[in-house]
Amino acid sequence: MTELARKALLPAGLQDVLPVVAAQEAQIREKLMASFALAGYDRVKTPLVEFEESLLEGAAPELAKQTFRLMDPVSHRMMGVRSDMTPQVGRIAATRLKDDPRPLRLAYSGDVLRIQGTQLRPERQFAQVGAELIGVSSAAADTEIVLLALEALENVGMPDVSVDLNLPTLPTRLFEAFSVSPDDREKLTQALERRDVAAIKAANGPVTDVLVTLLEAAGPASTALPRLKRLELPLGASEDLHRLVEVAERILASDLDAALTIDPVEMAGFRYQTGVSFTIFGKHVRGELGRGGRYRAGGASGEAATGMSLFMDTVLRGLDAPVAAPRVYLPLGVAQREARKLRHDGHVTIAALEGAAEAKTADAARKEAERMGCDFIYLDGRVQPLDA
Amino acid sequence: MTELARKALLPAGLQDVLPVVAAQEAQIREKLMASFALAGYDRVKTPLVEFEESLLEGAAPELAKQTFRLMDPVSHRMMGVRSDMTPQVGRIAATRLKDDPRPLRLAYSGDVLRIQGTQLRPERQFAQVGAELIGVSSAAADTEIVLLALEALENVGMPDVSVDLNLPTLPTRLFEAFSVSPDDREKLTQALERRDVAAIKAANGPVTDVLVTLLEAAGPASTALPRLKRLELPLGASEDLHRLVEVAERILASDLDAALTIDPVEMAGFRYQTGVSFTIFGKHVRGELGRGGRYRAGGASGEAATGMSLFMDTVLRGLDAPVAAPRVYLPLGVAQREARKLRHDGHVTIAALEGAAEAKTADAARKEAERMGCDFIYLDGRVQPLDA
Incomplete structure (x- = not known):
């Protein structure tokens, strides 16, 4: 390696953003944040590091594994570098803003750091731009967050956006309702992730038919909705599915120009969601533009909340390449x-x-x-x- | 401590920025960056962490002590969290942008993290907004960077700005010219930092008169300039002082509305500067608004450069408190x-x-x-x- 190449070398998944692209990233980020602000989402800024204990409180175990740790020489306590900003915003809502009227609408933007990239997202540092709607559990709230993401993307000129509505907790609800054994749950979850109908059928229990029907119902809202509305599910799962259908119908009733698909048993990439969730795609963009859904702000005992993050790297890939000003x-x-x-x-x-x-x-x-x-x-x- | 207080607790020097203030910070940051962009300073974005080796290459030892370290599980090499962005921008200039025409004008904004705060700046995370002018060593370049900072602050409506011009390397040049012993250098440096004329006189060598004259010459440009122009200094020191005088006269010849003071032997806070440097103050603002000066981009053997950073926390303290939009x-x-x-x-x-x-x-x-x-x-x- 030459001296120059050695100096230029960055750790895997980290990068320098060079002229024109860096300016575009900042400009698009601020435009997205402006859309959130116009819908009443107030900007907050969270610290890059905080005590491990508060950073990971109520967070998914996967997040803990993805978080870099630092020893704080001042307090002699362990700190973590933020790997997701949503839990931090939840903490702010539960502490400093606990007396603000609900629903509380908050927005944020910033870079997060992860210990390892994934195959789909090799970056270990990436910029999130997000919004959280805290203190309401209604379908109207689920819908507001989806429409907010779509409106913000429309305002930056993103073409051909589509939304995939999901219910990542539905399989677990069904496993519980049908008393599926832990071993079978594991097998069925893996089969669902691979979308492997044969493997699901091989499990051969009362849950099988339901799972296969759900898998096969996935697709554009126009065909998926009638199928899902005909389905009879056990208590718990049934309520979740009703909510999914209601949110889908509310999104269709709005006049935003995005394609809507429904895939009730998609679970990949959802870490802490507890209800209606969604992934946003751009037609010609590799990777998702953003994702979000219902969760508990500040952990399992926290307030009802829904929110979403847009990912600046994929958002920029979906837009025209930037042009330098004359x-x-x-x-x-x-x-x-x-x-x-x-x-x-x-x-x-x-x-x-x-x-x-x-x-x-x-x-x-x-x-x-x-x-x-x-x-x-x-x-x-x-x-x-x-x-x- | 209550459960709520425990959850809200952040490590010393780290903070949540709450609604209205967070929006104002972003707005002012982007306005400052827009001023830099209009003067041809292209935005770059540096990673939050990089290999310790490249992050600290050519950096002052003080910076190394202020940098958090992380083990990279991918490369098994040590990484550092950025504690200053100027060396990173220097690295980008020397590598990815080495073939771009000089002078190279780059701008950046971002948060940095330090292991310990100082008495004057207890924050351990703070937002920098800066500009670097790389590849020119002239007085015109020194002047452009000072005026750029003033123009950007004027564009955000900062009242009562003043610039203090400094030559942090001048004492060392004089110590060398007058062959001052290491022990005396230490004593004189401390005396200069305390502005203790009696202690300097007590050192009683040929350098004493010069240092006292320089200390006493400090003040508004109108009184300091005639005094400094009369001074005869040994080679090396003399050239530096001439440069300082030339830059002061160029700033005065521009019509920007800022008070100019000169304090040639001020050294506090300059870590890697090698020539004309400056500190920017707001009349009613605690702490400096920004600082900058001449240095070598990418370490001692690097290109001639000058640059400056504005500090968002002090900049915001100097502006009117933000008002929420209706x-x-x-x-x-x-x-x-x-x-x-x-x-x-x-x-x-x-x-x-x-x-x-x-x-x-x-x-x-x-x-x-x-x-x-x-x-x-x-x-x-x-x-x-x-x-x-």
Whole structure:
């Protein structure tokens, strides 16, 4: 490895974001956050690290395994680097904002760090932009969060968005209702994850027919809804499925331009959801644009909540590549006052610097402007195209 | 400690940023970054962690002591959490952007983490917003960075800004020129840090008069400049002082509305600067708004560079407290399409949610709007003041 390559090397799953892309990421992030703010979601900012105990309180065991630990020399207690911001926002809701009226609407954006990437998401640092609706358990709340994600994506010009509605807790409810043995639960869960109908049928218990029907009902809302509405499920599972159907119908009744699919037994990627959940896709984008769903804010005994995160890396992949703003070269001798006026009018200026390139003639200045990647030059008190 | 207090507890120097303030921080950060972008400073984003070796390459030993370490289970190498972003930007300039034309102008924003706070800055996580000008060593470059910071602060409405120009390397140059012994250097450095003229005079060597004159020359540019221009210093030190004087005169010749002071022997807080440096203050703000100066990008053998960081916590302290945007309550039954139209027109909406508060009459909706902190209500197809 050359010295240069060695210096440039970053740990796997970490990266430098370079000009134009970094600006686009910030711009899209702020636009998404602006959409959340307009819907009454107040921005909070959580710390990069906090005590392990509070960071992981009520969090899924998977999250604990994904969290980097640091010893705090001040308190001599263990801290964790945030690997997800939703539990932190739940903590803020349960403590500092406990007296704020409910429903509490909060939004956040920031980078999280994970110990290992996944095959689908090799990044170990990625930027989340999210919103949480805390203190309401109704279908109206489930729907608001889905529509909020869709509206925000529409506002940044994301094309061809689709939503997949899921019920990641449904299999467990069915296992309980049908008294499925722990061994069979394990086998059936794996079969569901592989969408392996043959393996499910091989398990051959009373739950089998239901699971196969649910698997086969998955698809566009127009075909899935009638099938799911005909299904009779045991208590518990039945209520969950009714809720899923209600949320789907509410989303369809809104006039947002997104395709809706329903896959009731999809569980992959949901870690702490306790009810109606969803994944958002872009037609030509690898990986999901975002995901969310119902959970308990601050752990199992916490408030009813629903929320979602959008992932900046996939969101950016779904949008047109960024274009650099045109630049105006300012030759030596342009007064600070003039330069500031140009910037005030929205021009991106690249000022000549003594000591960098001493372009004393207009021709030399044009050459220097070109070398510096400018499209315009400020000459005779006017912004002129460089190729004029 | 109650259960609630325990849950709310964060490690010393770390904090949750709550609604309104978090939104203001983001807004001001993006405005500062927009000012940098208009002056041709391209945004980059650096990773939260990277290999210790590259993170600390060429960094001051003080920075190494302030950096949290993490073991990377993927590479089995030690990583560090960024405690300053300038060295990371220097690394990007020296590697990924090595072929970009110079001068290279880069900007960044992000949070850094330090192992311990200082008395002046107890925070261990704080947000930096900065700009680096890489590949030029001229006084014009020194001046551009100072003026860029002032222009950005002016654009966010910061009142009563002042700049203190410093030469943190000057004492060392003088110690070398006058062959001061290591013991005396230590004593004199401490005396300079305390601004203790008596202690400096007690050292009683040929360097004493010069140091006292420099200390006493410190003050507003109008009085300091004539004094400093009269001073005759040994080679090396003399060139540095000439540069300081030239930069001061260039700043005065610009028409930016900031007070300029000069304190050539101020060293506190400069860790890696190698030439003209500066600290920015707000008249009524505790702590500095920002600081910067000349250094080598990517360590001692790197490119000539100058840059600065603004600190979001002090910047926000210098601005008016944020005010929440007025909110419009949308009673039950407002169509999604209508709600979206209101947000599109810039209204912050708070939608009633079935399951949260079932306000079926206009009077009940007004009460609910008030409870939710709204100023307006959407009734009969119009946004109306709540107290109408």
